[in-house]
Amino acid sequence: MDILSPCYSYLDSTIGKATGYYPYFRVISSSDGPVVTVNGQRVVMLGSNNYLGLTHHPEVLKAAHEALDRYGVGCTGSRFMNGNLDLHEQLEAELAEFTGREEALVFSSGVLANIGTLGLLGGVEGAVIFLAAENHASLFDGARLSHGRIALFEDVDDLERKLAFRESWPNALVATDGVFSMTGRVADLERIVALKRRFGFRLYLDDAHGFGVLGPQGRGTAASQGVEKDVDLLFATFSKSLASLGGFVAGDKTVIEYLRHNVRTLIFSAALPPASVAAALAALHVMRRDSELFTRMWDNAAFFKQGVEALGYHTMGTRTPIIPLFIGSEALAFQMCREALELGLFTTPAVYPAVPKGHALIRTSVTPAHTREHLQQALDVLATLFERHPLPKEDPANIPPARDTDIVEAAMRILAEREAETQAKG
Numbered sequence: 268m269d270i271l272s273p274c275y276s277y278l279d280s281t282i283g284k285a286t287g288y289y290p291y292f293r294v295i296s297s298s299d300g301p302v303v304t305v306n307g308q309r310v311v312m313l314g315s316n317n318y319l320g321l322t323h324h325p326e327v328l329k330a331a332h333e334a335l336d337r338y339g340v341g342c343t344g345s346r347f348m349n350g351n352l353d354l355h356e357q358l359e360a361e362l363a364e365f366t367g368r369e370e371a372l373v374f375s376s377g378v379l380a381n382i383g384t385l386g387l388l389g390g391v392e393g394a395v396i397f398l399a400a401e402n403h404a405s406l407f408d409g410a411r412l413s414h415g416r417i418a419l420f421e422d423v424d425d426l427e428r429k430l431a432f433r434e435s436w437p438n439a440l441v442a443t444d445g446v447f448s449m450t451g452r453v454a455d456l457e458r459i460v461a462l463k464r465r466f467g468f469r470l471y472l473d474d475a476h477g478f479g480v481l482g483p484q485g486r487g488t489a490a491s492q493g494v495e496k497d498v499d500l501l502f503a504t505f506s507k508s509l510a511s512l513g514g515f516v517a518g519d520k521t522v523i524e525y526l527r528h529n530v531r532t533l534i535f536s537a538a539l540p541p542a543s544v545a546a547a548l549a550a551l552h553v554m555r556r557d558s559e560l561f562t563r564m565w566d567n568a569a570f571f572k573q574g575v576e577a578l579g580y581h582t583m584g585t586r587t588p589i590i591p592l593f594i595g596s597e598a599l600a601f602q603m604c605r606e607a608l609e610l611g612l613f614t615t616p617a618v619y620p621a622v623p624k625g626h627a628l629i630r631t632s633v634t635p636a637h638t639r640e641h642l643q644q645a646l647d648v649l650a651t652l653f654e655r656h657p658l659p660k661e662d663p664a665n666i667p668p669a670r671d672t673d674i675v676e677a678a679m680r681i682l683a684e685r686e687a688e689t690q691a692k693g
């Protein structure tokens with residue numbers, strides 16, 4: 268078979284665009300954080316991961332500008348060779364201190380950190396990597412790259428059942444997100460840590476969505492559950508609460524020293540650019556200092572969650588600023604996101620494989636930078652959409668996953684209807 272044949276037979280995006288369902292790569296031509304411009308229209312942004320609203324904070328912008336002036340726009344090489352700035356090391360030292368670890372290691376993106384670290388660690392002979400089924404794609408990719416054995420678990424009960432096949436698991440790494448990115452569900456780390464004590468595995472926490480959100484000063488999911496010390500390797504990104512780009516892994520000095528000299532995605536990839544490092548560092552300072560940010564984030568999250576639930580949406584028990592709206596049908600989630608945008612609201616659909624088939628969501632998230640007017644405007648749009656479209660009344664937990672996705676089927680139906688209309692018009 269021609270190695271490029273999947274490319275030539277790929278039609279999903281073409282069909283999506285032809286029917287107006289296509290919800291990806293929407294072009295943003297300007298942004299002030301809570302409001303962005305799309306197709307010349309100013310719309311409220313509820314589709315970001317800007318949990319602390321720091322992308323436009325004056326101190327963060329100033330630090331990025333100063334770094335540009337001092338170091339230029341790029342490092343033109345890996346940290347290993349020629350791109351290691353004092354700023355990278357300052358950020359690492361401050362992250363280690365903040366997270367209570369001996370050392371931290373900064374990567375050019377969170378994906379690179381996860382893929383490289385799991386890819387390396389899972390290479391140990393006999394390694395088994397247990398992955399929460401809802402984890403981010405990069406944990407799956409890292410585990411696959413490692414050639415270690417992979418075992419998925421749906422929840423902690425399932426993990427316990429799978430671990431119970433042996434008395435101890437020194438060869439195993441359990442990797443879980445702290446906050447699952449689509450549903451805002453928080454992992455039960457206390458129970459996972461109890462299993463760790465019983466079975467002796469190592470624990471890798473991807474706290475991309477918990478860092479800067481949960482725990483004292485935003486120290487994350489483990490801090491919020493009092494189990495920080497039980498996490499062997501803590502990962503988080505700068506691309507969410509810290510408003511920048513990049514990621515880090517923190518842990519014991521000996522482990523980080525080994526990673527620093529062996530993780531291929533660090534050694535063979537150009538260093539995080541100066542302005543991004545400086546922005547992450549400044550955002551960390553603001554986050555540690557300004558408790559008011561957290562107050563506003565939680566107030567806005569409570570206001571918006573209450574608002575959408577009063578309209579009739581199911582928010583799937585979220586306890587974070589990620590507020591999912593359960594839709595069910597994938598085609599409908601796409602359609603509602605498109606209509607929301609037309610009415611002035613930017614949201615993102617989450618469909619299979621990010622969520623189970625037939626469990627599509629509209630993912631929203633609020634930030635401290637949203638005003639009540641922004642959120643009320645968003646609620647008004649969602650009220651209109653709720654009136655337009657019938658949504659399932661049952662608890663999503665009781666809705667079994669569908670066998671197939673419905674997107675392509677719905678899109679084909681629309682195309683056929685349009686074709687019939689054109690023919691009828693002659």
Ligand SMILES: Cc1ncc(COP(=O)(O)O)c(C=O)c1O
Pocket residue numbers: 376377378379381402403405444448473475476504505506512513514
């Ligand atoms: C849970 C989780 N882990 C890792 C990543 C990757 O982070 P980055 O955007 O820094 O590559 C993301 C980003 O979406 C994420 O949601």
